[in-house]
Amino acid sequence: MIRTLLPALLLASPALAEVPKVVTDIAPVQGLVASVMGDLGTPGLLIPAGASPHSHALKPSEARALQQADLIFWIGPELSPDLARKIDAIAAEGTAVALFDLPGTRHLAARSDVLFAEPGAEEGHDHGAHEDHDDHDHEDHDAEGHHHEGGDPHAWLSLDNAATWLTAITATLSEADPENAPAYAANAEAAQARLAEARATAEATLAPVKDQRFVVFHDAFQYYEDTFGLTVLGAISLSDATTPSPARLDALRDALEGAGAACVFAEPQFDPRLIAAVTEGAGTPVAELDPLGAKLEPGPGFYPALIEDMAQRIATCAAQ
Numbered sequence: 367m368i369r370t371l372l373p374a375l376l377l378a379s380p381a382l383a384e385v386p387k388v389v390t391d392i393a394p395v396q397g398l399v400a401s402v403m404g405d406l407g408t409p410g411l412l413i414p415a416g417a418s419p420h421s422h423a424l425k426p427s428e429a430r431a432l433q434q435a436d437l438i439f440w441i442g443p444e445l446s447p448d449l450a451r452k453i454d455a456i457a458a459e460g461t462a463v464a465l466f467d468l469p470g471t472r473h474l475a476a477r478s479d480v481l482f483a484e485p486g487a488e489e490g491h492d493h494g495a496h497e498d499h500d501d502h503d504h505e506d507h508d509a510e511g512h513h514h515e516g517g518d519p520h521a522w523l524s525l526d527n528a529a530t531w532l533t534a535i536t537a538t539l540s541e542a543d544p545e546n547a548p549a550y551a552a553n554a555e556a557a558q559a560r561l562a563e564a565r566a567t568a569e570a571t572l573a574p575v576k577d578q579r580f581v582v583f584h585d586a587f588q589y590y591e592d593t594f595g596l597t598v599l600g601a602i603s604l605s606d607a608t609t610p611s612p613a614r615l616d617a618l619r620d621a622l623e624g625a626g627a628a629c630v631f632a633e634p635q636f637d638p639r640l641i642a643a644v645t646e647g648a649g650t651p652v653a654e655l656d657p658l659g660a661k662l663e664p665g666p667g668f669y670p671a672l673i674e675d676m677a678q679r680i681a682t683c684a685a686q
Contacts, residue, residue, distance in 0.1 A: 393668060602644055
């Protein structure tokens with residue numbers, strides 16, 4: 367059974383003599399943890415840039431880092447089922463904190479429709495399909511057979527979630543390493559301020575394209591859509607675990623023709639030929655939009671840079 371301890375439960379744990387060894391699952395989580403740790407240490411990354419967290423199998427070096435870790439910050443099994451098995455099997459001495467399970471985390475239901483917003487609908491129609499969840503007692507299945515237990519796991523693209531997680535990460539590190547608690551607190555305060563700046567910058571960047579519609583490669587962006595009031599017509603694939611059916615591609619192609627989507631967004635992890643199958647003959651601009659920020663510089667500034675970079679890519683493509 368995976369040991370997922372909330373920060374308050376760590377009060378009973380003995381303090382470590384040194385800064386804890388920390389690993390994270392994906393780059394956005396690593397960036398949040400790095401912003402709290404600051405100069406005290408660098409959290410390891412178990413799922414490298416360019417790899418899919420849904421399907422990545424740990425390499426021997428990554429498995430060793432997990433085995434040696436004192437603290438493991440990850441989204442949870444909803445995003446990385448293989449990592450869940452590895453934590454249970456080899457991380458005997460570490461404490462795993464599943465951020466998706468933390469109190470205060472905002473959850474959106476996984477979407478199953480071919481189109482999230484009908485081409486002829488009024489602005490904001492698709493946001494009515496969003497649903498907040500504060501529990502995990504359900505499963506959401508898409509039309510192509512894949513499912514996410516507990517809703518859409520791409521929750522790091524909610525800035526409200528990022529702020530909540532920064533607080534939890536700080537508490538967890540402080541309980542494990544009380545000697546450096548003041549430094550963690552100061553770093554977290556600066557990180558929260560930078561997060562607020564990133565939100566304001568992204569809002570200003572995206573303001574001119576709020577009335578535009580987009581198509582994405584896979585349904586990883588609805589937390590970002592919800593945060594900034596964007597409208598995504600649909601996704602080529604509802605998850606990267608499935609290949610979209612010809613009927614799905616036909617529906618999206620028709621949506622592009624009927625709605626005049628401003629841009630179709632590819633992701634670096636996936637086959638570009640599927641993008642070509644949807645956009646052929648439509649003349650719709652194509653740009654890259656990566657929810658994991660594979661091309662960004664890792665470190666404490668990674669997460670706000672990801673939020674701002676995504677906003678700039680969306681606005682630039684929509685302006686073509």
